[in-house]
Amino acid sequence: MFHVNSGSCNGCDIEIVAALTPRYDVERFGIKLVGSPRHADVIAFTGPVTSDLADKVKRVYEQIPDPKVVLVVGSCGISGGVFHESYHLAGPLNKLIPEATCVYVPGCPPRPEAIIDGVVKAWKHLEEVSQ
Amino acid sequence: MKYKVPIGPIHPALKEPIMITCEVQGEEITGVDVTASQNHRGVEWIGMHRNNPVQSIYLSERICGICNLCHPACLVLAVEEIAGIEVPERAQYIRVIEAELERIHSHLLWAGVAAHELGFDTLLHYTWQVREKVMDILELVNGNRVTKAIMMYGGVRRDITDDLKPKMMEMLTYYRGLFSRMAQLFLEDKTIKMRTRNIGILTKEDAYQLQAVGPTVRASGVPKDVRQDVAYFAYPDFEIKAVTPDQLTGTVVGDTYDRIVVRLLEVKQSLDIIEQALDEMPPGDIASEEKIPKLLAQIKKAEGEAIGRHEAPRGEDIHYVKLKKGLDTLYTWKVRAPTYSNIMAWRPMLMHHQIADIPIVAASIDPCMSCTNRVITAGSSGEAILGAEELHRLSVEKTRRMTP
Ligand code: SF4
Numbered sequence: 001m002f003h004v005n006s007g008s009c010n011g012c013d014i015e016i017v018a019a020l021t022p023r024y025d026v027e028r029f030g031i032k033l034v035g036s037p038r039h040a041d042v043i044a045f046t047g048p049v050t051s052d053l054a055d056k057v058k059r060v061y062e063q064i065p066d067p068k069v070v071l072v073v074g075s076c077g078i079s080g081g082v083f084h085e086s087y088h089l090a091g092p093l094n095k096l097i098p099e100a101t102c103v104y105v106p107g108c109p110p111r112p113e114a115i116i117d118g119v120v121k122a123w124k125h126l127e128e129v130s131q
Numbered sequence: 132m133k134y135k136v137p138i139g140p141i142h143p144a145l146k147e148p149i150m151i152t153c154e155v156q157g158e159e160i161t162g163v164d165v166t167a168s169q170n171h172r173g174v175e176w177i178g179m180h181r182n183n184p185v186q187s188i189y190l191s192e193r194i195c196g197i198c199n200l201c202h203p204a205c206l207v208l209a210v211e212e213i214a215g216i217e218v219p220e221r222a223q224y225i226r227v228i229e230a231e232l233e234r235i236h237s238h239l240l241w242a243g244v245a246a247h248e249l250g251f252d253t254l255l256h257y258t259w260q261v262r263e264k265v266m267d268i269l270e271l272v273n274g275n276r277v278t279k280a281i282m283m284y285g286g287v288r289r290d291i292t293d294d295l296k297p298k299m300m301e302m303l304t305y306y307r308g309l310f311s312r313m314a315q316l317f318l319e320d321k322t323i324k325m326r327t328r329n330i331g332i333l334t335k336e337d338a339y340q341l342q343a344v345g346p347t348v349r350a351s352g353v354p355k356d357v358r359q360d361v362a363y364f365a366y367p368d369f370e371i372k373a374v375t376p377d378q379l380t381g382t383v384v385g386d387t388y389d390r391i392v393v394r395l396l397e398v399k400q401s402l403d404i405i406e407q408a409l410d411e412m413p414p415g416d417i418a419s420e421e422k423i424p425k426l427l428a429q430i431k432k433a434e435g436e437a438i439g440r441h442e443a444p445r446g447e448d449i450h451y452v453k454l455k456k457g458l459d460t461l462y463t464w465k466v467r468a469p470t471y472s473n474i475m476a477w478r479p480m481l482m483h484h485q486i487a488d489i490p491i492v493a494a495s496i497d498p499c500m501s502c503t504n505r506v507i508t509a510g511s512s513g514e515a516i517l518g519a520e521e522l523h524r525l526s527v528e529k530t531r532r533m534t535p
Binding site: 007009010013017018023048050076085086 | 190194243263
């Protein structure tokens with residue numbers, strides 16, 4: 001899993017870190033945060049994607065090897081959330097990358113359990129595709 | 132030969148997009164430039180064009196997800212002052228408790244990140260494990276782990292009832308019991324000391340001149356704290372003294388180590404404040420007006436301008452608000468988050484240190500976490516490009532080199 005902050009408020013980001021640390025500890029399920037998009041199967045986006053970040057988001061997405069799944073964590077990546085209608089948004093994500101397969105984790109921010117559930121869904125999808 | 136190392140440029144969390152360009156000669160940093168670009172989400176614009184003032188409280192929570200109480204607090208303070216909305220005493224106490232809970236969670240979060248920047252990941256996991264205790268209390272009180280949604284014009288939205296108190300007292304005991312262990316881990320560990328003592332010094336003069344705020348400036352020996360200097364919420368009832376590192380170590384150096392000391396002591400201070408607040412909280416209403424349409428009508432009639440100030444975990448947060456009669460939204464809304472004042476301090480802190488010191492020094496002012504970790508490369512041709520990974524690796528290697 002690779003994590004990109006595409007203009008989030010940090011709320012979702014700290015919940016992702018919380019999911020990595022001992023209380024929720026996703027590593028025991030084999031879910032690991034990696035440092036480069038080229039090593040990832042799943043890419044997690046948090047935030048509504050601001051105009052400045054639009055091309056960077058696309059570039060990172062393209063660097064992930066196929067098959068890949070996008071995990072959209074938080075309401076603002078799904079629909080713009082509280083920031084919808086703002087003049088500085090290029091998102092939401094499915095508008096920017098229409099061809100992507102997305103797993104949505106709603107909530108503002110979602111609980112770590114919900115994030116783990118989202119990753120597992122993405123994982124199942126990857127398994128189906130590769131079979 | 133001199134190289135330029137660009138770090139940044141995106142800092143969307145606090146609407147302060149930042150890019151640091153470091154000029155390096157060999158390993159030594161010889162120049163630091165900070166550029167604020169134009170990446171933001173238009174929060175103020177939404178508050179002035181789309182949202183009514185009550186909706187803007189929820190929006191202001193999402194300026195920053197980590198310190199999501201300080202922005203609503205400032206907004207609410209400013210609007211209350213303009214519209215002349217009274218706040219019951221009990222609500223003021225609840226606001227204080229919430230603010231201090233936030234400080235505890237934020238400082239612990241920071242401590243974990245700082246440990247990670249040094250390559251001390253065991254400590255990161257330990258600190259975050261410890262932090263879950265306050266997250267549980269936040270969830271118990273607010274119904275949500277991160278965003279609190281507690282602020283409202285004229286009061287708060289949820290009461291802290293008596294049955295919650297034992298759980299909160301238990302948390303206080305838990306953290307008090309841990310204090311000496313935390314102090315030992317962070318302050319006496321040889322590696323941490325080597326990597327933070329005399330690194331990233333901000334002198335008292337520089338701190339004054341750059342108008343830094345919060346723990347950053349207090350670690351340089353300037354006793355500046357909004358809770359001490361301004362009467363708001365129920366803070367005048369508490370004897371709050373700005374925390375400076377000499378209270379524990381006897382000296383002020385103004386380095387990264389001192390910033391750890393200050394934050395550690397502030398967690399202790401917050402525990403004391405919460406205990407006193409729970410003890411002395413008077414009975415009564417938690418909001419002066421429960422009907423939101425009535426509140427909105429009152430705000431719509433108001434005219435004037437005001438400033439809301441609050442000591443956020445990272446320093447002084449300021450909101451400027453102007454209201455016009457008959458307008459459904461805020462007329463003007465300007466936010467000045469604490470990191471905005473603190474980033475300038477990066478320059479004197481980073482000068483003449485090594486590239487491997489950038490992560491910990493940059494993290495030491497506690498800019499919103501995502502920005503520190505997410506160091507993005509943005510170089511044009513001919514410049515040396517260092518990514519977050521690479522920087523982190525360098526930092527970890529330096530720790531290894533220094534420990535036999
Ligand atoms: S969904 Fe909510 S908490 Fe998450 S980044 Fe967006 S605004 Fe912040």
